[in-house]
Amino acid sequence: MDLAALPPRRKRTLYRAQxxxxxxxxxxxxxxxxxxxxTMTDDQHDRFEALLEEHDADIMDWIxxxxxxxxxxxxxxxxxxxxxxxxx
Numbered sequence: 032m033d034l035a036a037l038p039p040r041r042k043r044t045l046y047r048a049q050x051x052x053x054x055x056x057x058x059x060x061x062x063x064x065x066x067x068x069x070t071m072t073d074d075q076h077d078r079f080e081a082l083l084e085e086h087d088a089d090i091m092d093w094i095x096x097x098x099x100x101x102x103x104x105x106x107x108x109x110x111x112x113x114x115x116x117x118x119x
Contacts, residue, residue: 032065032066032068032069033069037068037069040076041068041069041076044064044068044076044079044080044083045061045064045065045068047080047083048060048061048063048064048068048079048083049061049064049065051083051087052087053087053088053091055087055091056087056090056091058117059091059094059115059117060083060090060112062115062117062118063111063112063115064079066115067111067115071108075107075108075111078104078106078107078108079108081103081104082104082108082109085104093109094109094112094113096113
């Protein structure tokens with residue numbers, strides 16, 4: 032990802048995704064953002080930003096399938112997160 036080419040709003044989203052507060056969320060959601068943020072549509076970016084407003088533990092439970100996300104978060108972005116694989 033070319034950080035210099037990212038628009039300011041996407042840079043802020045990347046920062047928020049990488050600095051969640053819960054280490055596991057920092058790693059997973061941050062890696063997802065690095066991998067996908069640049070190619071997200073504006074609508075997907077909006078949905079991702081909205082998701083980042085939620086608590087880390089809830090987001091991770093939804094991603095890992097330990098809990099069902101609220102209807103508002105049952106989107107293509109949640110599907111992308113659920114199928115995302117961290118690269119070793």
